[in-house]
Amino acid sequence: MALRIGQMVKMGLPEVLDRHIPCHWQQRGLSWGWTATIWLAYILTEGDHRKVSGETSITGMPHTLSQLSAQVIAPLDFSDDRLSHLLTHLSKPTYGPKIERDLHARSIEVYALPQEVIRCDATTVSGEHAVTEGGLLQCGQSKDDPTRPQSKVMMGSWAPVGMPLATDVVSGERADDGLDIPLIERMRSGVNKTGLRFVGDCKMSALDTRAYLVRHQDWYWSPLPLPGATAEALEAWMAEGVRQGEAGELARLWRTNDRGQEVVAAEGSEFERTCCAPDGKEEWRERVVVVRSPVPTARQAAG
Numbered sequence: 001m002a003l004r005i006g007q008m009v010k011m012g013l014p015e016v017l018d019r020h021i022p023c024h025w026q027q028r029g030l031s032w033g034w035t036a037t038i039w040l041a042y043i044l045t046e047g048d049h050r051k052v053s054g055e056t057s058i059t060g061m062p063h064t065l066s067q068l069s070a071q072v073i074a075p076l077d078f079s080d081d082r083l084s085h086l087l088t089h090l091s092k093p094t095y096g097p098k099i100e101r102d103l104h105a106r107s108i109e110v111y112a113l114p115q116e117v118i119r120c121d122a123t124t125v126s127g128e129h130a131v132t133e134g135g136l137l138q139c140g141q142s143k144d145d146p147t148r149p150q151s152k153v154m155m156g157s158w159a160p161v162g163m164p165l166a167t168d169v170v171s172g173e174r175a176d177d178g179l180d181i182p183l184i185e186r187m188r189s190g191v192n193k194t195g196l197r198f199v200g201d202c203k204m205s206a207l208d209t210r211a212y213l214v215r216h217q218d219w220y221w222s223p224l225p226l227p228g229a230t231a232e233a234l235e236a237w238m239a240e241g242v243r244q245g246e247a248g249e250l251a252r253l254w255r256t257n258d259r260g261q262e263v264v265a266a267e268g269s270e271f272e273r274t275c276c277a278p279d280g281k282e283e284w285r286e287r288v289v290v291v292r293s294p295v296p297t298a299r300q301a302a303g
Contacts, residue, residue: 001041001042001045002064002068004040004041004044004045005037005038005041005065005068005069006068008037008040008041009037009069011103011106011107012102012103012106013033013036013037013103014031014033014034014036014037014069015033016033016099016102016103016106017032017033017036017037017099018031018032018033018034019033019102020095020098020099020102021033021086021089021090021095022089029074029076029077029082030071030072030073030074030077031071032086032089034069034071035077035078035082035083035086036086036090037069038058038065038069038073038078039054039078039083039086042054042057042058051080051083051084051087052080054078054079054080054083055075055076055078055079055080056075057078058073058075058077058078059075062074062075097166097186097189097190100165100166100186100190101189101190104165104190104191105190107163116196116197117158117159117160117196117197117199118156118157118158118159118165118187118196118197118198118199119156119157119158119159119198119199119200120154120155120156120180120183120184120198120199120200120204121154121155121200121201122152122153122154122155122176122179122203123152123153123155124140124142124143124144124150124151124152124153124172125150125151125152125153126142126144126145126148126149126150126172127148127149127150128148129149130149131149135171136151136169136170136171136172137149137150137151137171137172138150138151138171138172138173139172139173140152140171140172140173140174141175142172149172150172151169151170151171151172152169152170152171152172152174152176152179153167153168153169154167154168154169154170154176154179154180154183155167155168155183156183156184156187156198159199165187165190165191166183166186166187166190168182168183176201176203177203177206179203180200180203180204180206180209181208181209181212184198184209184212184213188216188218194216194217194218195217195218195219196218196219197218197219197220197221198213198218198219198220198221199220199221199222200220200222201222201223202222202223202224202225202226203225204220204222205222205223205224205225207275207277207278208277208278210275210286211275211277211278211282214277214282214284215277215282224288237288237290238290240269240290241268241269241290241292244269245267245292249269250267250268250269250292251267251268251269252264252266252267253265253266253267263294264294265293265294266291266292266293266294267291267292267294268289268290268291268292269289269290270287270288270289270290271287271288271290272285272286272287272288273285273286273288274286
């Protein structure tokens with residue numbers, strides 16, 4: 001727990017939170033920034049995010065926490081009511097982007113993190129909850145159990161370090177389409193640099209999203225969805241790939257297997273095509289890579 005608190009202090013988390021979360025003029029006790037820092041360190045250490053356990057957990061270590069934080073620590077600083085009040089502040093959308101932006105600036109300045117590749121992806125978190133109208137937990141498309149209500153988390157992070165840059169939590173019935181652009185826009189404003197490469201799944205291949213990235217002089221890399229125009233063109237692409245394979249024209253990617261042998265991991269080719277934004281205002285050239293992986297191909301043939 002001490003190590004985690006020290007890391008968050010290096011990041012400037014208490015100061016950033018105190019700068020943006022309002023404090024009542026008659027408020028006493030620990031500041032919101034230090035309250036969130038110590039509570040987050042406890043959650044990560046103990047794996048317990050229940051508010052009811054906050055006050056009990058602090059009772060046994062107020063002296064240690066006071067030495068770590070140089071603050072006067074009292075168990076009532078982590079009461080159920082006070083932590084609920086803190087979460088109410090953190091849940092407001094007006095504070096989140098400002099806090100993210102300040103943390104990005106401090107982290108980039110300290111660690112000089114690379115800014116070339118940003119990965120975007122969404123996941124769902126389901127559980128046994130009651131569904132309420134307009135609530136965060138809703139039933140929607142799920143890979144687990146579609147009968148259980150869920151929330152959806154959309155995150156953008158730097159590769160390869162995996163540092164989160166922006167996170168959106170939305171209700172579980174929302175589709176992934178439409179979540180990329182708001183998240184990308186926030187990350188772009190925080191990083192304040194063009195020429196970034198955004199990597200995502202097939203939902204990022206939506207024409208609106210690709211046009212948005214081109215418009216802001218960024219790059220993208222994502223698989224094309226199989227339905228629609230891609231499905232119509234895929235047969236011709238595969239036929240061309242077979243022809244190039246027979247002629248020995250495919251580019252090959254090699255890897256070393258567990259026996260120390262050099263084997264083909266994939267082979268394929270690429271071509272360029274012209275894309276047009278839905279509003280017709282922009283055109284750009286796009287590279288399409290058609291790849292065949294021998295291992296799943298052999299597995300499908302054997303099946």
